[in-house]
Amino acid sequence: MLWWVRQAAAWPVVRRALGFALVVGAILIAINHGQAIVRGELDRGRLLQMGLTLLVPYFVSTLSSVMAIRELGGADSG
Numbered sequence: 001m002l003w004w005v006r007q008a009a010a011w012p013v014v015r016r017a018l019g020f021a022l023v024v025g026a027i028l029i030a031i032n033h034g035q036a037i038v039r040g041e042l043d044r045g046r047l048l049q050m051g052l053t054l055l056v057p058y059f060v061s062t063l064s065s066v067m068a069i070r071e072l073g074g075a076d077s078g
Contacts, residue, residue, distance in 0.1 A: 008066050023057075025058075032049075033046060
């Protein structure tokens with residue numbers, strides 16, 4: 001488990017995940033909350049949902065990157 005956390009926190013993995021989170025998250029926010037944004041209906045609950053929406057692609061990208069590193073043997077998985 002410690003290996004996974006070290007890999008997930010490695011700068012190349014974090015940088016890639018942040019990029020995906022911003023691009024994919026923005027698209028998901030536009031799809032799911034676009035009308036509310038246009039109408040100015042941004043309350044605390046909706047902002048929380050939008051923040052969580054950004055976390056989904058971040059975690060998917062991180063998981064995918066770490067598993068690819070492990071499968072390619074790019075780091076000690078022990």
